[in-house]
Amino acid sequence: MEVVLALLVGILYTAGVYMLLRRSIVKFIIGIIFMSNATNLLVFLAGGLAAGEPAFTQVTSEASKNVAADPLPQALVLTAIVIGLGIVVFTLALKFRFFQETGSDDLDQLQQTDN
Amino acid sequence: MNLLAFPIIVPLFFVVLFILISSDRWARKVAIFGGAILLALAAYLFVQVLEQDMLVLNIGGWPAPFGITLVMDVFSGLMLLTSSFIVFILSLYAQEFVQRQEVEKRFYLFFFALVMGVNGAFITGDVFNLYVWFEVMLMASFVMITLESTRHQLEGGIKYMALNLVGSFFFLAGLGLLYGKTGTLSMAHLAQLMHSNDPVAMMNLPTVLFFVAFGIKAAIFPLFFWLPSSYHTPGITVTSLFAGLLTKVGVYALIRFFTLFFVQDQAFWHSLLLILAGFTMVVGGMAASTHFETRRILSYHIISQIGYMVMGLGIYTPLAIAGAIFFTLHNMVAKTNTFLISGVINKLQGTYYLKNIGGLYRRQPFLAILFFVPAMALAGIPPLSGFFGKIMLIKAGFDSRDYLIAAVAIYTGILTLYSMVKIWNEAFLKKDPQEQTQGGSLPKARFAELLPSMLLGLASIGMGVFAAWVFDFTMEAANQLLNPSVYIQHVLNP
Numbered sequence: 001m002e003v004v005l006a007l008l009v010g011i012l013y014t015a016g017v018y019m020l021l022r023r024s025i026v027k028f029i030i031g032i033i034f035m036s037n038a039t040n041l042l043v044f045l046a047g048g049l050a051a052g053e054p055a056f057t058q059v060t061s062e063a064s065k066n067v068a069a070d071p072l073p074q075a076l077v078l079t080a081i082v083i084g085l086g087i088v089v090f091t092l093a094l095k096f097r098f099f100q101e102t103g104s105d106d107l108d109q110l111q112q113t114d115n
Numbered sequence: 116m117n118l119l120a121f122p123i124i125v126p127l128f129f130v131v132l133f134i135l136i137s138s139d140r141w142a143r144k145v146a147i148f149g150g151a152i153l154l155a156l157a158a159y160l161f162v163q164v165l166e167q168d169m170l171v172l173n174i175g176g177w178p179a180p181f182g183i184t185l186v187m188d189v190f191s192g193l194m195l196l197t198s199s200f201i202v203f204i205l206s207l208y209a210q211e212f213v214q215r216q217e218v219e220k221r222f223y224l225f226f227f228a229l230v231m232g233v234n235g236a237f238i239t240g241d242v243f244n245l246y247v248w249f250e251v252m253l254m255a256s257f258v259m260i261t262l263e264s265t266r267h268q269l270e271g272g273i274k275y276m277a278l279n280l281v282g283s284f285f286f287l288a289g290l291g292l293l294y295g296k297t298g299t300l301s302m303a304h305l306a307q308l309m310h311s312n313d314p315v316a317m318m319n320l321p322t323v324l325f326f327v328a329f330g331i332k333a334a335i336f337p338l339f340f341w342l343p344s345s346y347h348t349p350g351i352t353v354t355s356l357f358a359g360l361l362t363k364v365g366v367y368a369l370i371r372f373f374t375l376f377f378v379q380d381q382a383f384w385h386s387l388l389l390i391l392a393g394f395t396m397v398v399g400g401m402a403a404s405t406h407f408e409t410r411r412i413l414s415y416h417i418i419s420q421i422g423y424m425v426m427g428l429g430i431y432t433p434l435a436i437a438g439a440i441f442f443t444l445h446n447m448v449a450k451t452n453t454f455l456i457s458g459v460i461n462k463l464q465g466t467y468y469l470k471n472i473g474g475l476y477r478r479q480p481f482l483a484i485l486f487f488v489p490a491m492a493l494a495g496i497p498p499l500s501g502f503f504g505k506i507m508l509i510k511a512g513f514d515s516r517d518y519l520i521a522a523v524a525i526y527t528g529i530l531t532l533y534s535m536v537k538i539w540n541e542a543f544l545k546k547d548p549q550e551q552t553q554g555g556s557l558p559k560a561r562f563a564e565l566l567p568s569m570l571l572g573l574a575s576i577g578m579g580v581f582a583a584w585v586f587d588f589t590m591e592a593a594n595q596l597l598n599p600s601v602y603i604q605h606v607l608n609p
Contacts, residue, residue, distance in 0.1 A: 020281075028277070035284050039287045040287075042292075043287060043290065043294070046292050046295030072300075073291070076243055076291075076294070083247070086254060091276065094257070094272060095273075097261070101265075101269055110270045110273060113270050
């Protein structure tokens with residue numbers, strides 16, 4: 001399971017970086033979504049997986065004491081997903097406003113503030 | 116029970132209040148009131164910290180390594196006090212300079228949201244909680260930078276957002292790997308693990324991810340490109356706020372992490388920090404000298420000054436860390452002040468472009484004096500605040516035989532002086548190029564517009580005149596940072 005998830009994280013980062021470097025702003029936002037999900041999965045994976053085990057167990061039950069799933073990475077990822085959602089909504093709103101203002105979806109047009 | 120949660124709760128309260136207030140006149144008054152309360156609160160907490168060494172609050176009553184802990188040591192206290200002072204000053208400045216009716220109330224709402232993020236980042240003792248405060252700060256700053264939705268602002272906003280989001284991903288990925296390696300995210304617990312006789316090995320991967328994340332926020336050398344292409348687009352109050360607070364939070368996080376628990380492989384990390392610090396100083400200073408727009412000169416200048424703070428961290432002696440802290444405090448005050456003055460100049464002459472400005476010394480000598488104080492403080496002329504920060508850093512560099520970086524720091528001082536003298540010559544001494552066209556009596560800045568700069572200027576002078584006093588505080592902060600056992604003791608075994 002770890003190997004599959006690790007590969008998935010790798011693929012998502014690759015796709016995310018590729019999309020991030022495209023010229024279109026929409027593709028850039030898709031890249032942001034990929035990267036954000038890859039990062040969430042990475043946090044989840046780095047916290048250690050315990051398949052099919054509950055996060056909270058009775059202290060008395062000796063068997064499940066050692067294999068209980070760690071609830072903290074799950075809580076972290078949940079928070080990170082919510083933050084990621086907010087950010088994606090904001091980027092979409094910004095993109096929409098920019099399109100209204102300029103009628104353009106081309107990142108190469110963004111050269112007015114550079115020098 | 117202490118008041119440690121209030122630097123977060125009070126701004127949150129004001130955010131909610133600004134949703135409810137419908138009149139602009141009231142919004143302005145409430146904003147000043149909020150700024151004053153935050154300043155008083157920060158001052159009270161700072162006095163408490165000096166008495167008790169360190170304030171600790173376990174949120175929700177969960178004991179330290181398990182729950183979220185708020186911790187305030189002398190370093191956090193100094194940063195919180197200075198940033199609250201700047202927040203108060205900017206709430207005064209915003210009265211005169213946020214004029215567009217439709218954005219005014221939203222401005223104050225996100226102003227306090229951003230302050231909440233900054234305060235939270237300064238006092239949290241938990242790595243994930245720091246991530247959350249960074250995001251609060253980022254979201255508020257995204258909205259503020261595009262507040263008026265002009266084409267330039269949207270463009271600058273996209274650039275600012277893109278690189279800062281990538282920074283956030285680095286932060287979160289580093290955080291995940293850090294948790295995977297150590298099994299904890301409480302800073303004190305991490306410090307305990309890393310300072311024990313058998314520290315966790317292979318920490319370089321999370322360290323490098325955190326370093327890139329904070330490097331982007333702090334705008335150090337190869338990662339700063341978002342800053343000069345976005346900071347000159349929003350209204351001047353927003354730019355001043357960003358210049359005073361945002362990059363400094365990145366520097367704060369770097370100093371906190373690299374003294375508290377990223378302490379393995381010191382030879383490598385400290386030489387990397389020094390190399391990047393040198394490049395940051397020189398590249399920022401040189402780029403500043405090529406521009407003729409006050410906000411752009413000052414934006415590049417922020418980058419150049421970040422180099423000094425990172426340099427202190429790279430030298431890593433008590434005097435160097437104290438110098439970095441002193442320099443950060445001085446820079447927050449003086450840098451904000453120069454931006455405020457450039458806003459006043461824009462209001463008088465209708466432009467930030469230096470070639471179209473002139474004759475201000477003859478027209479309003481007092482404004483010239485107000486600019487002269489922070490400009491000379493930034494250039495490091497005694498007896499103003501910048502001189503003492505620089506001399507601490509340079510002396511620490513010589514003491515630890517890092518001659519090259521000390522030489523670079525002195526050389527950058529000349530570059531800084533050059534940019535400041537350029538603004539001085541162009542804006543104040545040169546004849547006004549618009550004089551023939553306009554004629555008659557030109558407008559003068561009113562007292563209310565100059566009051567914020569006067570207060571910040573007095574703070575700059577005060578930090579120079581009472582430097583010994585501030586020096587003692589920064590030394591105490593540095594000693595606490597370099598002896599993490601105090602921090603660990605206070606948080607884990609209260």
